[in-house]
Ligand SMILES: CC(=O)SCCNC(=O)CCNC(=O)[C@H](O)C(C)(C)COP(=O)(O)OP(=O)(O)OC[C@H]1O[C@@H](n2cnc3c(N)ncnc32)[C@H](O)[C@@H]1OP(=O)(O)O
């Protein structure tokens with residue numbers, strides 16, 4: 001099956017003017033994902049997830065925050081030494097000791113972050129902007145002098161005056177050779193319009209590649225990430241299953257599927273997404289909601305008669321992309337909303353065949369049964385109902401024979 005047969009492209013994009021995307025993904029499941037309250041990944045689990053991310057073609061993996069613990073440091077180091085194609089990044093405060101820990105891990109990139117919003121300066125650091133920016137610069141210089149590539153990340157950027165961000169980024173790019181500057185929507189306050197504005201403003205004045213790190217407190221992290229990409233952001237931060245602090249981060253699966261169907265970027269191996277989602281779900285103990293885009297249990301589950309009847313002819317009538325594209329499976333459910341065509345198709349698919357009259361009787365039973373139980377019916381229950389319908393038919397036929405004798 002050709003790529004274009006796997007999904008419907010959003011052709012409305014042809015009418016929209018936007019900058020052609022020049023992006024890469026930095027997946028932060030192993031760092032921000034693990035900051036989900038209660039989540040602790042083992043070294044083996046982090047290695048397994050990193051391996052999958054690498055094999056999907058994810059360009060950068062943020063493997064952890066080495067100063068958090070000895071085990072964390074050892075894990076980041078082991079991931080950095082796997083010989084992955086993905087570049088390995090780790091987090092660091094504007095503290096030389098954090099950079100020393102990063103250096104011990106052999107990472108490619110260290111992400112040195114500070115917040116420059118009044119809120120964080122006043123209540124978190126109890127220090128002035130000048131003091132914090134001074135610490136950041138010293139730490140950046142220390143890291144670059146030791147041969148590390150640096151991302152300078154502005155935590156709480158979405159609540160920081162834009163002129164302050166521009167000034168800090170310009171100073172840093174003029175004084176040191178940083179690879180990236182990063183804009184974090186730490187508390188998830190942005191929407192797509194304001195994300196686009198923020199990134200465009202920085203893009204106009206800063207020459208260094210921009211990263212976008214979105215949180216999902218208003219359910220807009222994926223949309224904001226894509227808006228940032230349209231405005232010129234290079235590096236898009238994601239987590240598998242959207243796990244992360246509070247409401248989580250932009251979801252890897254949503255972002256890379258959207259990149260394909262909206263913007264035609266198809267270089268990531270999306271067929272691994274469902275297995276990776278299951279892996280992260282098992283390791284984190286967090287199951288995505290059933291209606292989670294791309295990897296939720298209902299992402300390819302259909303019950304409504306009109307939908308299933310059409311899907312049996314052509315799945316793309318009601319599926320934006322086929323389950324195979326993300327390594328998933330379609331599931332047709334028999335329930336209150338099932339129609340005759342759907343029921344016939346489902347019954348045929350399990351190797352059974354009913355006459356029209358039997359199908360009508362079965363539909364009536366399905367509706368009564370599902371309304372009584374307030375849920376759809378299982379395959380076993382369906383088979384029992386089919387047996388009942390057949391028995392009732394036989395009984396009726398015998399009755400009719402007696403009557404005619
Ligand atoms: C938006 C983000 O996701 S940021 C990353 C959040 N991740 C984490 O916090 C990872 C888990 N954290 C930890 O294990 C610990 O908090 C550690 C190891 C990082 C630090 O532990 P501790 O040394 O005990 O410090 P503690 O957590 O009490 O306080 C944090 C300190 O870091 C300082 N700090 C916080 N961010 C930065 C920064 N970007 N640059 C410099 N200093 C910073 C705080 O001001 C505070 O300093 P203080 O001790 O002088 O008041």
Ligand SMILES: O=C(O)CCC(=O)C(=O)O
Nearest residue numbers: 153155156182184186213
């Ligand atoms: O911008 C970054 O790279 C990290 C910052 C972060 O994790 C956050 O602010 O939520």
